[in-house]
Amino acid sequence: MKQQITVTVNGVQYTSEVEPRLLLVHYLRDVLNLTGTHVGCDTSQCGACTVIMNGSAVKSCTVLAVQADGAEITTIEGLAKDGQLHPLQEGFWEMHGLQCGFCTPGMIMTAYDLLQKNPNPTEEEIRHGLEGNLCRCTGYQNIVRSIQYAADKMRGAAAAAGGE
Amino acid sequence: MYPAAFEYYRATSVPEVVQLLQQHPDGKILAGGHSLLPMMKLRLAEPAALIDIGRVPDLNGIQDAGDSIVVGATTTYWNLLQSDVIRQSLPLITEAANVVGDIQVRNRGTLGGAMAHADPAADMPAVALALDASMKVVGPNGERTIPASEFFVDMFTTALSPDEVLTQIIFPKPQGTSGQAYEKFAHPASGYAVVGVAAFVTLDGGKVQTVRVGITGAGTVAKRASAVEQALAGQEPTEQAIESAAAHAAEGLELNGDIFASEEYRAHLARVFTQRALSRAVAAARG
Ligand SMILES: Cc1cc2nc3c(=O)[nH]c(=O)nc-3n(C[C@H](O)[C@H](O)[C@H](O)COP(=O)(O)OP(=O)(O)OC[C@H]3O[C@@H](n4cnc5c(N)ncnc54)[C@H](O)[C@@H]3O)c2cc1C
Numbered sequence: 221m222k223q224q225i226t227v228t229v230n231g232v233q234y235t236s237e238v239e240p241r242l243l244l245v246h247y248l249r250d251v252l253n254l255t256g257t258h259v260g261c262d263t264s265q266c267g268a269c270t271v272i273m274n275g276s277a278v279k280s281c282t283v284l285a286v287q288a289d290g291a292e293i294t295t296i297e298g299l300a301k302d303g304q305l306h307p308l309q310e311g312f313w314e315m316h317g318l319q320c321g322f323c324t325p326g327m328i329m330t331a332y333d334l335l336q337k338n339p340n341p342t343e344e345e346i347r348h349g350l351e352g353n354l355c356r357c358t359g360y361q362n363i364v365r366s367i368q369y370a371a372d373k374m375r376g377a378a379a380a381a382g383g384e
Numbered sequence: 385m386y387p388a389a390f391e392y393y394r395a396t397s398v399p400e401v402v403q404l405l406q407q408h409p410d411g412k413i414l415a416g417g418h419s420l421l422p423m424m425k426l427r428l429a430e431p432a433a434l435i436d437i438g439r440v441p442d443l444n445g446i447q448d449a450g451d452s453i454v455v456g457a458t459t460t461y462w463n464l465l466q467s468d469v470i471r472q473s474l475p476l477i478t479e480a481a482n483v484v485g486d487i488q489v490r491n492r493g494t495l496g497g498a499m500a501h502a503d504p505a506a507d508m509p510a511v512a513l514a515l516d517a518s519m520k521v522v523g524p525n526g527e528r529t530i531p532a533s534e535f536f537v538d539m540f541t542t543a544l545s546p547d548e549v550l551t552q553i554i555f556p557k558p559q560g561t562s563g564q565a566y567e568k569f570a571h572p573a574s575g576y577a578v579v580g581v582a583a584f585v586t587l588d589g590g591k592v593q594t595v596r597v598g599i600t601g602a603g604t605v606a607k608r609a610s611a612v613e614q615a616l617a618g619q620e621p622t623e624q625a626i627e628s629a630a631a632h633a634a635e636g637l638e639l640n641g642d643i644f645a646s647e648e649y650r651a652h653l654a655r656v657f658t659q660r661a662l663s664r665a666v667a668a669a670r671g
Pocket residue numbers: 263264265282412413414415416417418419420421422437457458483484485486489492493494495496497498500501503505506507508544548549550551574575576577
């Protein structure tokens with residue numbers, strides 16, 4: 221039996237009738253047409269599907285859409301504001317944090333959670349933080365640099381705003 | 385990537401969970417979903433109904449109850465990592481929770497789910513054994529409490545009946561001079577424990593008073609290493625005493641062997657990681 225859910229994605233509220241077995245990632249991609257969130261595996265291991273749900277990074281292939289009823293979700297499409305890239309997006313651009321780009325949305329959403337929990341991570345903490353995200357291209361070096369770039373920039377912005 | 389179809393119920397109270405379990409004998413509880421949904425996606429599990437306990441208010445949270453710490457079943461690893469009372473009294477939980485899976489898994493996975501699932505490679509069963517936790521469960525006939533030492537029965541099998549829900553995991557607060565440590569050899573691909581050893585010791589007058597060692601990963605089910613405990617209890621915990629006690633780590637385990645790690649290798653890891661965990665627990669107790 222279909223169930224009604226209401227979900228806020230990137231600030232827009234949607235109400236839909238879904239089958240209970242619909243995974244959140246398919247809801248985002250196939251129902252809402254937000255295809256920035258990727259599917260890279262069927263074993264919950266690659267992290268390409270990572271989105272922010274109620275403030276925390278989750279693998280949207282391992283959450284049912286019905287479990288997200290009432291939730292606030294941010295996907296990669298929701299990060300840039302007023303045509304301005306998010307510091308993480310800018311970091312991946314500046315530091316060449318991607319090659320094919322398939323893993324990038326998931327990497328960025330996981331890094332978003334990592335930096336909100338720990339705004340000044342060491343390289344080791346960044347690597348520990350990325351354990352749930354696989355990249356087949358870059359060898360991770362530049363991904364770590366991209367996140368360091370974003371961390372520096374975000375701390376600078378927080379300091380300028382009198383946040384620290 | 386679609387699981388087989390099922391009916392979905394979102395429970396709002398513990399009695400409702402029990403009632404739904406009775407109405408749906410082919411149903412399963414859904415907590416964080418990070419063991420169950422991966423199995424359903426691969427169609428290794430096809431429950432006819434899911435009873436979502438994720439929003440039952442009484443099941444979530446960490447309470448300091450004086451001489452124990454009570455953790456609600458749907459408390460996530462991330463909730464545990466954020467808790468000061470856990471970090472202060474039961475740092476073993478903090479240490480082990482931090483090496484479960486990855487950020488995303490820790491954000492969703494629950495302590496109750498980890499206990500109820502009893503994956504032979506899961507971390508928290510070893511921790512519950514070492515800390516002498518007990519499991520509060522509720523079923524049609526009311527409530528009962530099962531010590532961790534009787535809870536984990538076999539691979540993916542616990543003392544829970546199909547119509548019971550695990551509600552709380554109760555950890556006694558350590559008394560006296562105590563130390564705790566978790567040592568894990570993580571599978572490089574999956575992150576699960578090839579072997580994980582949780583150690584708890586109390587010292588009295590320079591001698592080991594209480595010692596509990598929980599071993600996961602090595603065998604078909606997480607177990608107390610009784611032979612290690614017996615060898616070390618009452619002894620002065622010198623490096624030599626720890627090493628000779630740890631030599632018993634694989635005794636009584638029904639060893640797992642697979643393409644990554646043979647039975648012999650797991651037995652070896654169990655001994656080495658028991659020694660490391662005990663050494664660190666003793667060092668922590670000495671301060
Ligand atoms: C990529 C990945 C990596 C992982 N790595 C690790 C790791 O390194 N170490 C580790 O220990 N675990 C690991 N896990 C597993 C993770 O810890 C799971 O979250 C945990 O094992 C189960 O908790 P859950 O809340 O997700 O349970 P669910 O998946 O919701 O449920 C699991 C089972 O327990 C039952 N159940 C759940 N809650 C209750 C309850 N309160 N009462 C009765 N029955 C209940 C369910 O019916 C189901 O059968 C990993 C998982 C993934 C996806």
